[in-house]
Amino acid sequence: MSTVTFDIVDNYMGIIKLNRPEAANAFSRQLLRDFHHAIDEAERHQQLRAMIIMAEGEKAFCAGADLKERSTMTQDEVVETVAEIGKIVSRVESIEIPTIAAINGAAFGGGLELTLGCDIRIASDNAKMGLTETSLAIIPGAGGTQRLARLIGLSKAKYYILTAKRFDSFEGKEIGLIEEVVPLNELQSKAFEIAQQIASNGxxxxxxxxxxxxxxxxxxxxxxxxxxxxxxxxxxxxxxxxxxxxxxxxxxxxxxxxx
Structure with missing residues (x-):
């Protein structure tokens, strides 16, 4: 079964879903390959007017890199994998229709970076997030240092990245990163509602x-x-x-x- 799926709802809305909940939807090499295939599939459907990026499960949107897999990699393989995550985020960012990230739980490191490539971010009230890479002696390497600063401002981005602070969805809304916070059981319907509002426009x-x-x-x-x-x-x-x-x-x- 694919670790990333693509579906169409109501003819005009595309849904890319991370489907590896047993591993917190972390970025394994396989998931990255499947994500590229899902975007390829989405780009073939010219009638789409909005895209939702979401994840299976109730605890994690995407925990970032698969650290278990990464511990077996050489330095060159680590660099290559981080670059691949960056390519995915850039591909999401360059999708010509609006993209909505529906954050249903943990979104750390590369997982949060993925949402930064989207146009709109909404989150469930149980979500936790952060660019926590400095606590692992590295830095955000899939665009986080650049996109977060552009979204919330230079000083705030430095604060959250340099401290590796974890924060909840309410704080995310307060700093301008998250647009809507809703109960977990309403997250999907809220994402659909926003996508439908967009799709109803020219x-x-x-x-x-x-x-x-x-x-x-x-x-x-x-x-x-x-x-x-x-x-x-x-x-x-x-x-x-x-x-x-x-x-x-x-x-x-x-x-x-x-x-």
Whole structure:
């Protein structure tokens, strides 16, 4: 059985699920291979409008690296495996549709780094998380030092990474890392609700909005506004834009087709 699965719900929502709960969904070499295959499969479905990344079980989203497996590796193999985790996070980050991480429990090290590659993070009220690598005499190596600082600010990122502090989902929301905290039994439905809200909007507009935000974030305001205009112009010739105007006129919900 695959350690990462991909499914489609309601035609428009993709779900990538980590499925190794007996090992806290940790990143084994096999799981990394299966994750690449799941993304490959997802990218073949052009009709998707939102992607949820979640995990099987009630205790762990992803505990990070499989330390039991890593203890048998050579230094070169360790470096190679960390790079592979980084590639997965970067692939998730570059998915053109919005991605939602539904954190159902422990998310440490590479597990939390995976969520940093997503656009939106929600968590169950029992979740614990942290970039704890310095307590293992290493540093976050799958993008954590870069993405966390961009999300919560330089000083806060240094505080959490240098102390290797573990924190709960409520603290995660307080610092701007987590958007919603819900009971564990409501996490999946909340993720679906957010995905459906996104999927009900104009698909081209959503993709272009994500693109404009991502590409403009590290630019000065002038360059950022130019990026925004370029993305905006791609929405103008779409039939969805005309459908939205017609639906408004007729006082009905628009029927978007991503065209």
């Amino acid at each position: 698909p081209v507009g959503v993709k272009m909005a994500k693109q404009a935000i991502d590409q403009g974030f590290d630019q000065d305001i002038k360059a950022g506004l130019a990026i925004e205009r370029k993305s905006y112009m791609k929405t103008i010739p779409t039939t969805d834009r005309l459908e939205a105007l017609q639906a408004f006129k007729e006082k009905r919900k628009p029927n978007f087709k991503g065209e």
